[in-house]
Amino acid sequence: MKLIPRMLALCLTLGLVLGLSATAQARWGKESCSLVTHCYGLDGRNIESYGGVLASIDFVNTMSPIYEGKSTPWAPSGGFVDNEQWISWPKKSEEWVETGQANGWPEDCCSEHPFFAEEYKGKYKEYLAYGTEPLNEYNHYVLFDANQNGVFHIYWGCCEVASYGGWPVYLMAQEGGIEGAADSQPYNWGKQMVAASDGGEWTPWSGAKMFKTGGICVAANPDNSAAGNMTWSTQPGC
């Protein structure tokens, strides 16, 4: 029974990558995706009713940032594409912590630089690393309130790179996926596997729902179709 949805997911993915690539002209502009209006393909959930979790875990795999000459614009017009996760608190609007990997401005079109950012009490902060993460591998990003004191530690791969404090102890919403911000159509094909944890066992993002704007195609992750795992593409026609 599990094979059928996985096959469907595989077909969907192949459709995204192969079938739609024949479409001649991007709908990026028509779908209002731009540097000002960012476009998204996400899987996410609100877990307030469960009391939240301490850690949000995201394995991000950017499979290809370039295809037939299309890629994230690296010019100073400022285009970028992020593959990432956000944690937030629905009762605290416009506040969140995020981490993941990015290409485009201010770096180049096709290498992935890890980053983290937050908006807290009306102040936005971000840091983008000079170092890079490999393509075609699941790179590991974690946000974890390790000491249960409202300080969320940020992990890239094995280890901690920063922390943001002042937050409630348990995170109440998780989202993961792609954020595209560019005036011309970028190319990005990636996938994610996600989990939640209180420091021990890992659990899937049960109840997570996919969300997409124009310009992005989404489907279940053919590698593992557990809740929250997805694949995305910015192929023309999405």
Added chain:
Amino acid sequence: MRLHTILTKRRTVAICLASVAAGLAALSATIIRSSARAAVATETPVMTYEAPTSPELSVSNAADIAVSEARAFGESGAVKVELARGTITQTRALMEGGSLTAARAQEAALASPTPSSTFCFGGQNANCSAAEQRHAKEILYAEGQQSAYLVTISGKSFAPQTERLPANARPVTGSTAVLLLDAHTGARRGLTIGAGTVSPAGMAELPGGVSQFTAAPQASTAQAASRSSRPLNSGSVRGTFSRRGEVVVFTSRGVFGRTKVRHAGQFEIGSVAYGAYRVAGKVAGRKCPAKQINVKRGQETTVHLRC
């Protein structure tokens, strides 16, 4: 014999069905429980880091880039720029509202063989070996020692379009922004903007102290567009390619960008961060011989490619 054969076949089918059902149930349970566990085998280090080899920007070059950022943030009026040079670790700590004391503590922690209790995420699915932690510390320490400019820009209103936002979130704006600029490439590594953003108090403690500049208001919208479309840490590349196809610009780490060859075999890339690159033509997926180029700030580099 016939009855026995039929019974045997039925038993076999039943066992097969039971086995398949059990297998599917186990598979299903495994998929649900281990949503991300499968990826543990591909655990990667913090990141790959190679120190930049290009020369460092001067203070005035960094100030020019900061003004370009201010213009890209939509500010056309006068811009006050304060900047000081330090390491990434120092400037990042100050940018995020911390102190140089905190930066020194972080450097000491990364240099220490004893990791902090939270350094490794760990847990049952992400065991973190001592070697992994040591390697991660070395990388983070090395990147943290890279030079950077901590810059405060003050004006009437900055509205960056490059903030990384969740869906439906509004960008944060402000009249003061703190930038962290890579001292080698001029790339913006960090940004703080919004409520309560002020010039970091510890800036004056950085080696060399604080330099101040003031950029006059822009004369016209056209000038603003022109200024923001080519930052001063970039040059351009143009040239010819003997075949129809595309031209790819490579950094030492991978592809920087690519462009299609226009009619008459000409190509142009408007903005390329200064530094050394290899450029090669590509025809039907086949890469042609590459040429080395050196892009200089504010200058056009010409290259002629053949295949």
